[in-house]
Amino acid sequence: MILVTGGAGFIGSNFVLDWLAGSDEPIINLDKLTYAGNPDNFASLAKDPRHRFVHGDICDRELVAALLKQYQPRAILHFAAESHVDRSIHGPADFIRTNIDGTFSLLEAARAYSATLSDTQRESFRFLHVSTDEVFGTLGADDAPFSETTPYAPNSPYSASKAASDQLVRAWFHTYGLPVVTGNCSNNYGPLQFPEKLIPLVIANALAGKPLPIYGDGQQVRDWLYVGDHCAALRRVLADGKPGETYNIGGWNEKANIDVVHTLCDLLDELSPAAHSYREQITFVKDRPGHDRRYAIDARKIERELGWKPAETFETGMRKTVQWTLANQAWVRKVQSGEYLQWLDKNYAQREESKT
Numbered sequence: 001m002i003l004v005t006g007g008a009g010f011i012g013s014n015f016v017l018d019w020l021a022g023s024d025e026p027i028i029n030l031d032k033l034t035y036a037g038n039p040d041n042f043a044s045l046a047k048d049p050r051h052r053f054v055h056g057d058i059c060d061r062e063l064v065a066a067l068l069k070q071y072q073p074r075a076i077l078h079f080a081a082e083s084h085v086d087r088s089i090h091g092p093a094d095f096i097r098t099n100i101d102g103t104f105s106l107l108e109a110a111r112a113y114s115a116t117l118s119d120t121q122r123e124s125f126r127f128l129h130v131s132t133d134e135v136f137g138t139l140g141a142d143d144a145p146f147s148e149t150t151p152y153a154p155n156s157p158y159s160a161s162k163a164a165s166d167q168l169v170r171a172w173f174h175t176y177g178l179p180v181v182t183g184n185c186s187n188n189y190g191p192l193q194f195p196e197k198l199i200p201l202v203i204a205n206a207l208a209g210k211p212l213p214i215y216g217d218g219q220q221v222r223d224w225l226y227v228g229d230h231c232a233a234l235r236r237v238l239a240d241g242k243p244g245e246t247y248n249i250g251g252w253n254e255k256a257n258i259d260v261v262h263t264l265c266d267l268l269d270e271l272s273p274a275a276h277s278y279r280e281q282i283t284f285v286k287d288r289p290g291h292d293r294r295y296a297i298d299a300r301k302i303e304r305e306l307g308w309k310p311a312e313t314f315e316t317g318m319r320k321t322v323q324w325t326l327a328n329q330a331w332v333r334k335v336q337s338g339e340y341l342q343w344l345d346k347n348y349a350q351r352e353e354s355k356t
């Protein structure tokens with residue numbers, strides 16, 4: 001079996017669902033259920049004996065050690081993190097705790113556990129660290145995309161905490177021989193994404209008749225990848241990734257934010273027409289401090305060495321995402337309560353409309 005951390009979040013729960021759709025190998029799913037963790041995401045697995053959910057914190061080393069001893073997983077896939085850049089600007093402490101201390105704690109538990117394994121088991125054991133392209137910082141318009149050898153230059157508390165976690169993972173390989181592999185992925189989108197991130201926020205606001213907030217001039221570029229493609233890449237990395245290596249994962253889909261929002265508005269105009277075009281709801285607001293201008297991933301290594309390529313285009317992935325959201329309005333409404341409303345107030349109330 002495998003142990004997944006953060007399997008109640010966006011990418012983790014997609015990974016769990018995809019994994020069990022294609023394999024009978026059981027999963028232990030350890031998640032703290034922060035605001036971003038949602039057990040509804042795997043409600044379809046309620047009676048499935050292959051999925052065991054454990055409500056707990058990756059910083060709780062005793063709990064992690066007990067789980068490793070009891071279940072003897074052949075791999076740990078580490079998704080758990082604080083993941084939203086804007087939240088890291090308002091309050092970095094949780095990011096330092098979970099992303100750095102939590103990863104350290106997990107690495108130490110994994111190191112102690114691997115020492116109890118037989119030579120053959122240790123040989124095949126893997127610690128797969130799920131990370132981000134934001135560790136590389138920002139690109140100019142004409143710069144080459146991030147490769148695995150691009151120097152780290154994180155610019156937000158979130159990316160700095162992920163960069164630190166990547167460096168810890170690297171050190172545990174070089175110093176202790178823990179068989180780690182890291183995936184540095186670009187922006188994900190798709191079903192079950194918490195509506196604080198650009199794409200689900202814009203769809204939710206559009207349908208609610210609210211403003212669609214574009215930070216700054218909307219010309220920041222991200223490299224979008226459908227979440228199912230990220231999950232497929234991680235399965236390849238787990239199966240054949242080389243210990244100590246990192247793999248950049250991206251969709252070859254560089255888009256300016258304003259173009260992403262236009263695409264969403266046009267899809268909504270087609271699939272859920274209102275009396276006006278949703279584009280009329282677009283509002284330019286004050287920029288994010290330290291906003292990275294451009295991310296782009298050179299994904300040739302994972303294609304060359306592990307044979308992975310994204311299956312979805314931006315057009316097919318975005319259409320699936322809008323269709324999923326329209327068909328799952330109860331899920332969206334349920335997560336839009338309590339803490340979520342406080343967050344909207346904190347992040348957007350002070351962003352006056354700008355003239356850009």
Ligand code: NAD
Pocket residue numbers: 005006007008009010011012030031032033034035036037038056057058059078079080081082083084098102130131132133162184185186187188189194
């Ligand atoms: P998410 O915020 O949707 O989910 C994070 C999950 O981790 C939640 O279920 C939360 O409850 C859990 N968690 C948080 N702190 C925890 C703790 N201390 N102990 C146990 N569980 C805890 O995040 P996501 O978007 O699914 O991202 C998953 C991973 O992928 C993160 O490591 C993130 O840095 C990385 N990543 C995300 C993207 C993206 O576009 N979303 C892109 C590249 C990499």
Ligand code: DAU
Pocket residue numbers: 083084085086131132133134185186187188196197198199201213214215216220221222257288295
């Ligand atoms: O690149 C990978 C990263 O992508 C992941 O590591 C992070 O976990 C994930 O959150 C994401 O980070 P971003 O900051 O790029 O994603 P976000 O959806 O928050 O924003 C995407 C772009 O849209 C970014 O340039 C900021 C902009 N934006 C975002 C929001 C929420 C807006 O213009 N308006 C908004 O309201």
